[in-house]
Amino acid sequence: MAKKTSDPSSTEIDMTPMIDMTFQLITFFMFVMNFSEAEQDDRIQLPMSQLAKPVDGPVEKPITLQLTNKGSVIYAGELIGLRDVSGYLEREKSVMIDAGKEPNTATVIVRADGAAKTGEVQDIIKICQEKGFEKFALRAKYDEGR
Amino acid sequence: MAHKKSQLSDKIDINMTPMIDVVFQLMSFFMCTLKIVAPEGDFDIRMPLGKSASAVVDDQQVPPIRVKLSAGPDGSLAGIAMNGNPIADFNELQRKVVSLVGKGRGPDSLADKTEVEMDCDYGLKYANVVRAITAISGTVQxxxxxxxxxxxxFTPPKAGK
Known part of the structure; x- marks a missing residue:
């Protein structure tokens, strides 16, 4: 055993730089990784705003409604019409009431495309209001500056 | 020199293989699960049904500022008006808001009590509304x-497209 380690002919690779690099990479990926389950969709081009700073913590029990520039709504990854939103919200509402929560405590996140019609955004808000939701969050992409 | 060499050979040889295995596993896990998320933020709006800003009568309430955004035929912004007075652009809107609410901030300040009611045309592109909200809700200094x-x-949506 002792002979083997002292054998000058055996080539020993110095692992230290490689391990250093690998740990650096791991730390980088760990920090960059995002565990939040933010609903994002490539079909939506959010409007930019300098004030849309990322929120510190995730919104509690949000309902995300995404409005495309064609006037249709993406709800839970599914493309639905503006008229169908009411039915889906009714279901959300009954789930909330079953869980002992009032709909007015939930936040509806509206991710509307920058080219969508404002009237359609307001229609969505109105449908939500009729179902008892009253907290809204209009989402925008953070614009880092001029 | 010879003394140093003998010391080196006395060193305990650590088997690195399992550690490197685990480290690579972790690295590939983090690499695969990486999702590049663009930073996004929210504008919070509380709007209960049936209570438009003008309907609430309160002694403490400052009369709401009405901002009208009108749209051109293609949905682009055609004009801004604040309490009926036309305004050139969003920078001017922001200056007017700053001059209205003053410098005071805090729970009981004018800025905290003032409400803005947005009246937008149906066909207006939503990006303009976000620009207006940005101008009204704050500045970056x-x-x-x-x-x-x-x-x-918001005022209730108008019917028609």
């Missing part, structure tokens, strides 16, 4: 956000 009016509401 030296990288710091200075908040202006936080209470923003």
């Amino acid at each position: 030296d990288g710091q956000i200075v908040e202006l009016i936080k209470k923003i509401k």
Whole structure:
């Protein structure tokens, strides 16, 4: 055993730089990784705003409604019409009431495309209001500056 | 020199293989699960049904500022008006809001009590509304956000497209 380690002919690779690099990479990926389950969709081009700073913590029990520039709504990854939103919200509402929560405590996140019609955004808000939701969050992409 | 060499051979040989295995596993896990998320933020709006800003009568309430955004035929912004007075652009809108609410901030300040009611044309592109909300709700000075009016509401949508 002792002979083997002292054998000058055996080539020993110095692992230290490689391990250093690998740990650096791991730390980088760990920090960059995002565990939040933010609903994002490539079909939506959010409007930019300098004030849309990322929120510190995730919104509690949000309902995300995404409005495309064609006037249709993406709800839970599914493309639905503006008229169908009411039915889906009714279901959300009954789930909330079953869980002992009032709909007015939930936040509806509206991710509307920058080219969508404002009237359609307001229609969505109105449908939500009729179902008892009253907290809204209009989402925008953070614009880092001029 | 010879003394140093003998010391080296006395060193305990650690088997690195399992550690490197685990490290690579972790690295590939983090690499695969990496999702590049664009930073996004929210504008919070509280709008209960049947209570438009003008309907609430309260002694403490400051009369709401009405911002009208009108649209051209293609949905682009055709004009801005604040309490009926035409305004050239969003920078001027922001200056007017700043001059209205003053410099005071805090729970009981004018900026906290003032409400803005947005009246937008149906076909207006939504990006313009976000620009207006940005102008009304705050400014960025030296990288710091200075908040202006936080209470923003919409008038009920108008029918028709």
